[in-house]
Amino acid sequence: MRSVFLPFAPPTISQEEITEVIDTLSSDWITTGPKVKKFEEMFAQYIGSETALALNSCTAGLHLALIALGIGPGDEVITTPMTFCSTVNVIEQVGAHPVLVDVQPDTLNISPELIEKAVTEKTKCILPVHYAGHPCEMDTIKEIARTKNLYIVEDAAHAFSARYKGQKVGTIGDLTAFSFYVTKNITTAEGGMLTGNPEFIEKARIYSLHGMSKDAWKRYDKGSSWYYEVVYPGFKYNMTDIHASIGLRQLQKIETFQSRRREIAHKYDEAFSEYPYFEIPCRLPNIEHAWHLYVLRLNLETLRIDRDQFIEELKERKIGTSVHFIPIHLHPYYRKKYGYKPEDYPVAYFNFKRIISLPIYPRMSDQDIADVIEAVVDVAEKYKR
Template sequence: MDYKDYIPYGCQSIDEDDIASVCSVLRSDWLTTGPKVAQFEQAIANYVGARYAVAVSSGTAALHCAMYALRLKPGDEVIVPPITFAATANCVCYMGGKPVFADVEPDTLLMSPDEVEKKITSKTRAIITVDYAGQPCDYDKFQVLAKKYGLTLIADSCHALGAKYKGKKVGSLADLTVFSFHPVKHITTGEGGAIVTDNEELAERVKKFRNHGISFDFHHREKIGSWFYEIEELGYNYRITDIQCALGISQLKKLSKFLEKRREIAKQYDNSLKDIRGISPLVVKDNIFHAYHLYVVRVDPLLTGVDRKELFKKMRENGIGVNVHYIPVYLHPYYRKRFGYDFGLCPVAEAAYEEILSLPIFPEMKEIEVERVVSILKQSIFIK
């Protein structure tokens, strides 16, 4: 296969404005902890409608920061979905807590509020929802649950920058919301992430944690003319650079165009796949503006004559970079060994995992490439 004909499942979109923005920082006096970081944070906060944004080195770092901000301690429980990237649950483990998995809805693969309520105990501290594939979860129900049981609601919205729930942007609907700026996401900083919140105390704790737990940062010490600082709590170096933030500022200006293109591709898929028996896109609920980080379908082997594993192989052999998002987190060896999790914990998620397939979707994808994906998909199944 010629690599130039390969269609990846996701890919960044970089133009000359992005390159110029980065080059301007490389020619400046600040490569990190400089003015671009604060500018990017303000731009993110303004975009989602939050009071505070703290930019960090990755979406995973952002999740870890959120757990630290909550003062999570060993023995505490946090409810998470099984269909997500492992970082959603890993961040709980980083603090010595226990991730408790609640099953998903079969039509959307979003975590079920009813299943979450069943898992709440006296040890539960928080709920981490995931806006899987770019579709916001049922924030109304999760807000009610969080208030009823005195829990913190955290949104892992790494798939959903720009998505809306009942007209409100993701980022303004939870106590803390986390974003990722990995190259396959809606905007990129290379690697990077952010935490947004309306809570000043939580924002300040995150800022301290991303900088080793230091009490006074460089800018504060310069302002008062002092060298002195103290490490008050153990933190990490989760800082993001001005180089990355310059790219992020430039990318954010194009987000609406990126979202429009993703939604156009999703619509093209919807129209092209509706007559293929056994290939079913996930349901999109009413009053949702879907950001389409992923375009996920379910493959019914009885109707297609091919199971997901075989279809994956055939698509890859023909240059289509399909992927699978995700194996239920608790089935990873680490979780099975540490917590004793096993098959049967979340049956809906386990059944979905055997069938789901992510088709390519990214802003630079051309209409003819979508047609090629669908054509290869049709050729790879045996419709009965």
């Protein structure tokens, strides 16, 4: 057994990020400025998006996306229960009505057939989440959006560098939000990026900084004017140059990071597919998985313990794990407001009880991977039926 606890998802930060942050801190400009601009340009270039807007979170990106598209009271937004709370919180925040539809049993991504059935005259937008980094069925979702005249805002918090039929996530729907939270495929500690239609991005950009017609860097730079006007009642969602410094260096390593994530997923697949206790993550043809999460599903009928006890056993074996996600309809706010019952979304609910997210990150050593496999198999063998 391991002597040292293996954390679930620590960042992979090296000297380059530290040097870049020091460079920024030693300069005359530490908030939104030249490094953010460079990060946006590099990110847009990598994704193949015309433009990109750096923000202080993915949540900010999703919120601004809905605002830029003019979604508000009286509108319905169709999304998934199998997501982080902020995907749905932002729909509530703009005063719209979130309409949850269940997920597909294989990918745990939103079901296009159920989206189609849920569309009403009030529907304005579909908000798919690329769960764990596996892209949703975007062709079908796009077709529904086209025929029903709906917007698509993608939650790509997990899906940086994922591809759908050869196309990078971030270039498919009207707007796409990415996360650089500390556990994500690249990090800025906290941060996010919005890509997509330049007209909406520009509107979101103004909203991201108080709704001012000119940002501070443009006001304080030499040769600029102090004058600005408020054209929208905006927010304070901008990224700082300190955070962008980390992002710039992380972005340069994305291919190496992804290749290690793929390697780890492959090793887990090979090890766990031998046993009846587990269901390994599905991947459909024609996609490139971002492997933000490796979600192992327990076949609970083969075990004498439940998922929570399984996690405790792994903790005792010094393996950190997590659960993605507690489905939205189980949270008190949503349960009370909309009267949801657990069985209203049977696929999400059934799978919630059997999922465990295992450690998967670039700086895991081969020994770390072997330790995770050994611990998971050991718990299952000890408690098999």
